[in-house]
Amino acid sequence: MTEQPWEGSALLRPGALAFTGTIGVTDPHAHHAVQIMTAPTVMTIVDGNDARHRGTTVIVPADATHRIDTGAAQGALVFLDPESTAGRAAHHRSIHHGWTSGPVLSHTRERPLGAVVTDLISQLTPVPAGPVPQRHPAVSAALDLLATPTGPGAVRGTEVAAQVGISASRLTHLFTDEVGIPLRRYVLWRRLHIAITRVQAGDDLTGAAHAAGFADSAHLSRTCRDTFGLPPSLLSRHIRWDIDTRV
Incomplete structure (x- = not known):
């Protein structure tokens, strides 16, 4: 895969890794995490069948071959473990509703990266109303x-x-x-x-x-x-x- 210089801010939580900065072009590749990209400008992602997915939010499902054809000068990448609750929901959404069916996220220039990740997970897996049960x-x-x-x-x-x-x-x-x-x-x-x-x-x-x-x-x-x-x-x-x- 063509390597881009990684400079910016990143956040790591159990089950989620996020990065904000330049989203560069890549060669075709695949990875196990579900990848969600969001930017204020339209991006183009090409899948393994050469279909082009264009949007300001794109979900790449787990283990899917893809390449970034048009990136963004500033945007955010969020990688979710496909075996996590949020990751399964994102994978299901991309498979059944399309790669550009992602949640609407505020751009990270206006919000901390942690808030973007929290918002993303809450949109994918809404928390039921009522008291939070105690852990075993x-x-x-x-x-x-x-x-x-x-x-x-x-x-x-x-x-x-x-x-x-x-x-x-x-x-x-x-x-x-x-x-x-x-x-x-x-x-x-x-x-x-x-x-x-x-x-x-x-x-x-x-x-x-x-x-x-x-x-x-x-x-x-x-x-x-x-x-x-x-x-x-x-x-x-x-x-x-x-x-x-x-x-």
Whole structure:
């Protein structure tokens, strides 16, 4: 894929990665995350069948071959895990209603990137009225366990379940239902969180990869490309990162 210089602002939450800046052209590629692009000017995205999708908001479904033919001088990219509640909703919308059927989002020049992501997720998965139910104690305990810097890189779902005193199948069901993303995918996002945090603190890619539980920097780079279709320069200190652990 043709690499563009990544300079701008980015936000990472469990299940969501967002970037604001220049949306450049790319070669054909595919990635596992659902990609939502929004800009004040019309963009053109070409899919694997050479169909052209033109709009100010475009949703690329998970694992779909595509290329950006016309980008934007300023816009936002939001990548959602396709196994998360919001990611499934976005994927379904693009498949059944078209790639340009995305939510109407305010441009990030007028709003913080975090507000854009929150608005996007709320449009895709409206929260029912009424009091928010309390989380199961095992889910809260698992989240606390995975919040430690050394946890996500080494621990497995079965080990988390054993440490919080519940069966792996029960924890998997509860975690997905209450957090909105499967446990194993949450662990991957936490590892990316750790890697980015370490790069921002001054580590090189190798040190950051090892700290996050990846085999080496090549493993970390492959994960970035396979998940987001983005180059390792995404982790550069030239990007202003907002690391948000809320779920």
